[in-house]
Amino acid sequence: MIKARVTVTLKNGVLDPQGKAIEGALGGLGFSGIGSVRQGKVFDVTLETADRMEAEANLKSMAERLLANQVIEDFSVEIL
Amino acid sequence: MIKARVTVTLKNGVLDPQGKAIEGALGGLGFSGIGSVRQGKVFDVTLETADRMEAEANLKSMAERLLANQVIEDFSVEIL
Numbered sequence: 001m002i003k004a005r006v007t008v009t010l011k012n013g014v015l016d017p018q019g020k021a022i023e024g025a026l027g028g029l030g031f032s033g034i035g036s037v038r039q040g041k042v043f044d045v046t047l048e049t050a051d052r053m054e055a056e057a058n059l060k061s062m063a064e065r066l067l068a069n070q071v072i073e074d075f076s077v078e079i080l
Numbered sequence: 081m082i083k084a085r086v087t088v089t090l091k092n093g094v095l096d097p098q099g100k101a102i103e104g105a106l107g108g109l110g111f112s113g114i115g116s117v118r119q120g121k122v123f124d125v126t127l128e129t130a131d132r133m134e135a136e137a138n139l140k141s142m143a144e145r146l147l148a149n150q151v152i153e154d155f156s157v158e159i160l
Contacts, residue, residue: 026142035126042122046115062106
């Protein structure tokens with residue numbers, strides 16, 4: 001069994017209103033010196049295989065086809 | 081300037097309908113052997129400080145106070 005994490009983040013230049021809102025909220029809570037906040041997603045996936053290469057290829061394919069919108073998002077796959 | 085990533089994930093045992101839906105969708109796309117999918121959030125934060133210790137303490141405090149709901153979520157802070 002392989003555990004993996006797919007992290008999906010917005011590409012540079014894509015507006016992130018949710019991140020901006022969090023930035024504002026942190027300022028409101030008294031945190032200073034915050035340059036920027038960008039929000040992304042993680043998917044913790046468990047695969048019933050022992051083949052790391054196969055798992056990595058599968059996860060990349062899952063990210064390309066479903067988990068990430070490659071027009072505006074980047075992704076990275078990490079086997080844990 | 082310090083770049084950091086705060087990762088927020090659901091605690092074990094907390095239902096994740098969004099993860100379940102993704103699991104189903106991946107099955108529908110023909111992916112097999114998927115044990116489970118759990119969705120979480122990442123926050124990429126840039127801080128205007130050079131003090132790693134201070135940054136880490138600040139980020140932990142941000143996660144506790146705003147980014148994570150500690151009743152149902154765990155978080156981890158990673159300085160990049």
